[in-house]
Amino acid sequence: MSKVMIIGAGGVGGVVAHKCAQVPEVFSEIVLASRTLEKCQKIRAQLARPIETARVDADNTSELIDLIRNVQPRLIINVALPYQDLSIMDACLETAVDYLDTANYEPPDEARFCYKWQWDYQERFRQKGLMALLGCGFDPGVTNIFCAHALKHHFDEIHTIDIMDCNAGEHGHPFATNFNPEINIREVTARGRYYENGKWIETDPLAIHKSFDFPQIGPREMYLMYHEELESLVRNIPGIKRIRFWMTFSQEYLTHLRVLQNVGMTRIDPVHYKGCEIIPLQFLKALLPEPSSLGENYTGKTCIGCMITGVQDGRERKYYIYNICDHAAAYKEVKAQAIAYTTGVPAMIGAMLMLQRTWRGAGVFNVEEFDPAPFMEKLPQYGLPWTEKFLA
Numbered sequence: 341m342s343k344v345m346i347i348g349a350g351g352v353g354g355v356v357a358h359k360c361a362q363v364p365e366v367f368s369e370i371v372l373a374s375r376t377l378e379k380c381q382k383i384r385a386q387l388a389r390p391i392e393t394a395r396v397d398a399d400n401t402s403e404l405i406d407l408i409r410n411v412q413p414r415l416i417i418n419v420a421l422p423y424q425d426l427s428i429m430d431a432c433l434e435t436a437v438d439y440l441d442t443a444n445y446e447p448p449d450e451a452r453f454c455y456k457w458q459w460d461y462q463e464r465f466r467q468k469g470l471m472a473l474l475g476c477g478f479d480p481g482v483t484n485i486f487c488a489h490a491l492k493h494h495f496d497e498i499h500t501i502d503i504m505d506c507n508a509g510e511h512g513h514p515f516a517t518n519f520n521p522e523i524n525i526r527e528v529t530a531r532g533r534y535y536e537n538g539k540w541i542e543t544d545p546l547a548i549h550k551s552f553d554f555p556q557i558g559p560r561e562m563y564l565m566y567h568e569e570l571e572s573l574v575r576n577i578p579g580i581k582r583i584r585f586w587m588t589f590s591q592e593y594l595t596h597l598r599v600l601q602n603v604g605m606t607r608i609d610p611v612h613y614k615g616c617e618i619i620p621l622q623f624l625k626a627l628l629p630e631p632s633s634l635g636e637n638y639t640g641k642t643c644i645g646c647m648i649t650g651v652q653d654g655r656e657r658k659y660y661i662y663n664i665c666d667h668a669a670a671y672k673e674v675k676a677q678a679i680a681y682t683t684g685v686p687a688m689i690g691a692m693l694m695l696q697r698t699w700r701g702a703g704v705f706n707v708e709e710f711d712p713a714p715f716m717e718k719l720p721q722y723g724l725p726w727t728e729k730f731l732a
């Protein structure tokens with residue numbers, strides 16, 4: 341029996357609230373806190389059991405500390421934005437509460453995400469006997485756990501990993517992002533990066549692409565990008581020779597993005613306009629549909645998984661493991677599209693394993709550092725079935 345506090349009432353926060361509410365034997369009390377109280381209240385109204393709501397600015401550590409002292413949760417599930425990761429971790433240290441998130445820290449004025457800032461908290465969490473679990477969404481999150489599962493059961497050595505993320509859904513808008521527009525566009529417009537033979541190799545944004553035939557979807561063009569799980573998997577999968585991340589985009593999405601970039605709307609430096617300072621990307625976010633609003637008319641599926649090669653008992657093997665998630669089915673269950681669903685379900689499962697002390701440690705951890713078995717077992721149970729197969 342445990343009280344949790346979810347921070348962030350967006351697309352993912354809504355799914356986490358729904359999924360935690362479905363498991364009262366673990367999440368006995370739930371508090372949903374976010375910057376805009378009405379969004380918490382809207383989610384609360386969708387749930388079959390009562391939860392508490394609160395307003396908080398998670399950039400403000402002392403405000404957060406006051407709220408945590410008042411609420412006294414055992415665990416904080418941070419599904420606000422990556423900008424808030426460090427202030428929430430600081431508040432957790434101050435109040436002796438465990439921490440979980442789905443996206444690594446990124447400074448607001450610099451489009452550069454990496455784990456260093458959060459890994460630097462290792463000693464402080466360890467000394468206080470607290471646990472911080474980083475990147476427990478789908479990618480990062482389940483994709484890392486798929487790799488740990490493959491290493492545990494199917495490979496003596498993993499040589500290459502290709503993480504492939506396909507959203508073949510239709511939301512009916514000419515241009516919208518499936519998670520927070522600011523974070524999504526910063527990620528997609530960044531230079532590509534992958535790891536090969538001990539070195540990181542940089543590419544122009546979306547410069548490398550190829551087609552892949554996704555199960556239940558068909559061929560889609562996917563583009564090489566840098567993604568945060570590459571950094572932790574290079575550290576945690578011994579002997580890895582190459583790891584890359586690919587994401588599919590429609591031509592419609594890419595054309596809009598190119599125009600927005602060309603006219604300066606994706607800039608993150610301030611622009612002076614009629615006596616005000618405006619950050620173009622933040623203004624663009626205000627114009628675009630909220631990710632949490634996309635679900636109602638979303639159709640189609642996502643397919644996210646890992647193609648892995650390596651050796652077992654001296655034999656070369658090629659292995660593919662993936663999940664398929666249906667947008668309309670996700671909406672029917674929790675009023676959210678599949679991207680939010682595939683992020684929120686793993687966050688809930690990670691929280692459950694922490695609260696049940698199945699996954700336990702003092703310090704800062706990435707998900708692949710724990711035994712994948714209990715997580716893999718719970719994925720289909722809570723809505724994310726997975727399929728694995730060996731390829732010729």
Ligand SMILES: NC(=O)c1ccc[n+]([C@@H]2O[C@H](COP(=O)([O-])OP(=O)(O)OC[C@H]3O[C@@H](n4cnc5c(N)ncnc54)[C@H](OP(=O)(O)O)[C@@H]3O)[C@@H](O)[C@H]2O)c1
Nearest residue numbers: 348349350351352375376398420443477478479480519520
């Ligand atoms: N690992 C994965 O697979 C994965 C996939 C998708 C997304 N993610 C991550 O999940 C997180 C949530 O994404 P989302 O799509 O749900 O975004 P979203 O719909 O934009 O929701 C973000 C929520 O955080 C709130 N928030 C922002 N700043 C805050 C602050 N200073 N204090 C308190 N609340 C604050 C927002 O409040 P307002 O409504 O007031 O703005 C909003 O409710 C992001 O970090 C994203 O990168 C991870």
